[in-house]
Structure formats: C-alpha cells, structure tokens
Amino acid sequence: MFNKRIKIKQLVATEQTGDEVTVMGWVRTFRNNQFIALNDGSTNNNLQVVVELGLLDEAILKRITTGASLKVTGEVVPSLGKGQKIELKAKNVEILGDSDADKYPLQPKKHSLEFLREKAHLRFRTNTFGSVFRVRHLLAFAIHKFFNDRGFIYLHTPIITASDAEGAGEMFRVTTLPFDNPPRSQDGSIDFKEDFFGKSTNLTVSGQLEGELGAMAFSEVYTFGPTFRAENSNTTRHLAEFWMIEPEMAFCDIEDNMNLAEEFMKYLIQYVMDNNRDDIEFLDQRLAEEEKQKPANERSEFGLIEKLQFVINNNFERITYTDAITILLESPAYKKKKFKYDVNWGIDLQSEHERYLVEKHFKKPVIVTGYPKEIKAFYMKQNEDGKTVAAMDILAPGIGEIVGGSQREENLEKLEQRMREMHLPVEEMSWYLDTRRFGTVPHAGFGLGFERMVQFVTGMTNIRDVIAFARTPKNCEF
Ligand code: 4AD
Ligand code: MG
DSSP: OGGGOOOHHHHHTOOOOSOEEEEEEEEEEEETTTEEEEEOSSOSSOEEEEOOTTSSOHHHHHHOOTTOEEEEEEEEEEOOSTTOSEEEEEEEEEEEEOOOTTTOSOOSSOOOHHHHHHTTTTGGGSHHHHHHHHHHHHHHHHHHHHHHHTTOEEOOOOSEESSOTTSSOOOOEEOOSOSSSOOBOTTSSBOGGGSTTSSOEEEOSOSHHHHHHHHHHHSEEEEEEEEEOOOOOOSTTOOSEEEEEEEEEESOOHHHHHHHHHHHHHHHHHHHHHHOHHHHHHHHHHHHHHHHTSOGGGSOSSOHHHHHHHHHHSOOEEEEHHHHHHHHHTSHHHHTTOOSSOOOTTOOOOHHHHHIIIIIIISSOEEEEEEEGGGSOTTBOBOTTSSEEEEEEEEETTTEEEEEEEEBOOOHHHHHHHHHHTTOOTTTTHHHHHHHHSSOOOEEEEEEEHHHHHHHHHTOSOGGGSSSSOOBTTBOOO
C-alpha cells in the first residue's frame, strides 16, 4: 500500500494532469477548510490539496491540523492558484496521525533559529531545515562520488583509539572503570590495565594516522566519519562531535595536496548547484532576509549563490604564513588596534586574523602554507629552514579555517626526533612509524570539516544548525 504513493517533489514538477495518484505527508497549513499545503520532506514546494466543500465530514476536517499526517488520493488537475502548475483534487483523505494544534510546537509562522534549536527533534519539518539537510545529504553523496571517481578507497578508521592523532589533548575518554572507586597502581594513579581495553582509550580526534597506513598500501584513501573534540569552545564554528573527510595520498606533496583540496571544494559546490538548485535558491533567499535584519555595514557584499559562483570561478589565493603575518601587521585593523589578539611571527592565527585575511584583504578563499612548527602537529613535514612545516590551512569567507592539512614527514629519524621533542610515546606508536620503516614515500593529506563545509554551502551562520543534533559544551539533548 505505502509504496504506491508518489513523492511530492516528483508530483509538483509534473505538468501532466488527469492521473489519479496517492500522496502522503504532513500538513503545513490548512486554509478555508479547503486548501491543504502538504509536505513529505522531498522538497520545500508543498503540494496544494484541494478539498471540495462537502467531501469530508466536519469531524475529519477538524483533524486536518498543522503537523497531522495524511494519506490523500485524488486527481492531478491544473492549478488556478499562483506558484504551482498542478494541484491535487482530493477524492479520499485519510488521517494517519493526529496532531493537537494547541500543543504542536511548530505553529504555521516564522520561528527563530534559536527556538528551533530547542525543538531540534521537529525542526526537520521546517523549510529552512528541510533545505539544509537535503543539501547536507547531497554533499555527503558528492564526497563519495568525487573520491570514488578518482580511485580512492573509502577506509573506515576506528572511533575508539589509544592515540592522540593531533597531540592536542582534547579527547573524550572511553572507559568502563567505576568512577567512585577505580583500580589504582602502586603510585596511586588509575590503573588502566584493568580497563576494558587494558589501556587508556579515547574517542578519535582524527582518522588521519590510520588513513596514512591505508595510503601506504592503496596509494589513495579517504575517511569520512565522526570525530570528537573536548575543546571548550562555545562558538558558531565548533562542535564536540563533528564529521570530517580526510583523504590521504601517497606519492603526493604539499602542492598536489592544495590542488586536490581546492578542486574538491569547488566540485562539491558545483555538484550541489547542479543537482539541488531549488534548495540553494531557497537558502539564498533565506540568507538575504537574515542579512536585511543586520545593520548596513555588517551585511555581506555577496548573496549566497553569488558567493558560491565566485568561489567556483576563481582561484584560491595562496600565501605563506610569513606573508600572512606581514599583511596583518600592515593592516589598518592592526594599526588601529582592532584585533583582540596580538600579531607576531609564531602566533596561532586567531579567527579574527583569518577572517581579516579572507573577508577584508583577499575577499576570497585563502590557502596559507608554511606555519611555524611549534603550533602544528608532530607529523608534518619539516621544511629546510628548520622553523616551518609543510602545513596548509584553507580559510573560507564567513567561516575561517575550513580545511587543515599537510605533507607528512616521511623520514623516520626526523619524525622520531620531533616526537621525542614533543614528548610523544614513540614506542607505543611504533605501528605508525612502521610506515616510515618499510617503503616510506612522500605523502600528504587534509581534513575538511564537514559541518563547516555545509555551513559554507548553505549560508547558515551557526554550526548547530547544520548538524541534526549538535553536541556542544553543556549540551547533549536528543
Ligand atoms: O585542522 P584539523 O585539526 O586537522 C586534522 O585533524 C588533521 N588530522 C587533518 C588531516 O590532515 N587529515 O581539523 C581539520 C578540520 C578543520 O579545518 C575544521 O574544518 C574541522 O576539521 N574542525 C572542526 N569542525 C567543527 N568543530 C570542531 N571542533 C572542529 N575542529 C576541527
Ligand atoms: Mg587545524
């Protein structure tokens, strides 16, 4: 019975009338006891169902309320109303599930994004979140297509690990030890030998290290999975649980890496523009409305579609970290003391610095290379100057850092030495170092933060609005 229905997206796109069809969906609005706007999540374009006077009992009409689910069979007829070519003249309306109009949280009016965040279990039923999550889906699909078409192997790297891939110590611990009375070693420290895995374990912050192992056999791999960071950052760009895409390529240097990352980002944008224009147009409108609420000097110069088109059509700017520092030091913002954080060679670029470079100075995505080794992870290839590493970050307008990557140090001695300097457990990571012991090759890779990419493509300002159920400090609802 259920598979006989037609999806609303397909139906509203047709111009053919006269057929009898069955649709199912949820009521968005019901006007004049006559016009139902029905939505099944396949598109924001609701189907107009017309219920002629006298077709349904008063008792049934009363149950057609916002949020109720219906099965409607009827005839496809030309629409007299504006905004749609066809509508459905109902022959039979069955209420599948009632929705108490007084209690249903999504009233047929505009709700704020903040309000909808509290009702995240229902927000998929709104136009904004319908569009965002269809675009998110399409991006995920395009990612697999991009890599599959280029012969990359999708490697499922582990979620639970015993290593800190980024060495930043921002990990969520995984344990089955009792909190109140954990087993202790002689020196009083917790004895993780007694723990489930016989050692201290955590949720992964990145699949890169395991990705490197794969690249040393398949040449080119990618991971695409959830990663976890216990950084206490309550910003519009940080999640404690986010998804990351990490390609890793053997026989590849920093230059090839940058080229692939740029091609990849452009491909994803183009793919969504080509395959889901409807939702991008809706999101473009939505952003334009949001921008109107802002004071004129804070509005962005570009609309969403203009921005996406611009990114596809122009090369990303490529500069060194050293040049970036010079630009910042010479900027009016620095001279007028507009930056909260100081600028000098050696700092980790703050989000205000990244945004200055991208939004004010270059006005396009920027790839920064050659960062000081002190602020980057142990595995990055050390440059000849002894000070910098072959790192590359891509900074995007409105987002800041969207990609982080590097060429990897393939020389065993140099890598071991760097690990010792950084007090990393060289012996425990012997498995990783085996890649450098047996057939080491120049290799490189990067990580694209999936939610930041979804933000970029949808124009959503807050990262909490592009993941189904956000995990952020002090918040783990649903
Ligand atoms: O720069 P990151 O930390 O790089 C890595 O994890 C490397 N292992 C990647 C690699 O070379 N294979 O993170 C990569 C990207 C960032 O540029 C950002 O887009 C995203 O992941 N990211 C976050 N996104 C949301 N919330 C957070 N807390 C994020 N932390 C990083
Ligand atoms: Mg980074």
